[in-house]
Amino acid sequence: MKKIAILASGNGTNAEAIIRHFHSVPHAKVTLIGSNKEEAYVLERAKNHQIQSFTFSKKELDNGSVKALLLLKGIDLVVLAGFMMKIPENIIDAFPRAIVNIHPALLPKYGGKGMYGMHVHTAVKAAGDTETGITIHWVNEHYDEGEIILQEKVAIADSDTPEQIAEKVHELEYKYYPKVIESLI
Numbered sequence: 001m002k003k004i005a006i007l008a009s010g011n012g013t014n015a016e017a018i019i020r021h022f023h024s025v026p027h028a029k030v031t032l033i034g035s036n037k038e039e040a041y042v043l044e045r046a047k048n049h050q051i052q053s054f055t056f057s058k059k060e061l062d063n064g065s066v067k068a069l070l071l072l073k074g075i076d077l078v079v080l081a082g083f084m085m086k087i088p089e090n091i092i093d094a095f096p097r098a099i100v101n102i103h104p105a106l107l108p109k110y111g112g113k114g115m116y117g118m119h120v121h122t123a124v125k126a127a128g129d130t131e132t133g134i135t136i137h138w139v140n141e142h143y144d145e146g147e148i149i150l151q152e153k154v155a156i157a158d159s160d161t162p163e164q165i166a167e168k169v170h171e172l173e174y175k176y177y178p179k180v181i182e183s184l185i
């Protein structure tokens, strides 16, 4: 049985889609959920699914405490799902080619520091782009720069608001991220 840990900072709708997907996958499941935010709704989702969860500070991420827990729990793949902190080298070194992220745009566009969640969709709208999408990629020591695993696009209508763009991107995320994770594991 392969074990997946999800790190998330907020609502956790992607985490929910992934957890549910793996209910019907016999050889892998989500066994651990971590968040840097005490109030993140993803922790509620973990409770509802009876999945162990934990919270941590930036210090604990950087000093090896989070890495130690992931190793102790025998995690095979670390999945970032709306996780808004940079993964430090201590974790990257301990999980070579075993940390995956989803970014709500077509990297390398709209990547890097400060480009997360609605900030991305607002920037896409402001630029007048006619398409956006998702990027699923391996995580390396550079923010949003790891090797790309999959990109999927969606058209933007002139009338779409940033919220409507976000909704379209979320649909792509729920459709593709769980399946890609399954293929990786």
Ligand code: GAR
Pocket: 008, 010, 011, 012, 013, 014, 015, 081, 082, 083, 084, 102, 103, 104, 115, 116, 117, 120, 169, 170, 173
């Ligand atoms: C998702 O759209 C994800 O791609 C994005 O945050 C959202 C989280 O939604 N991630 C980033 O911006 C990472 N840079 P969720 O909490 O409902 O899954």
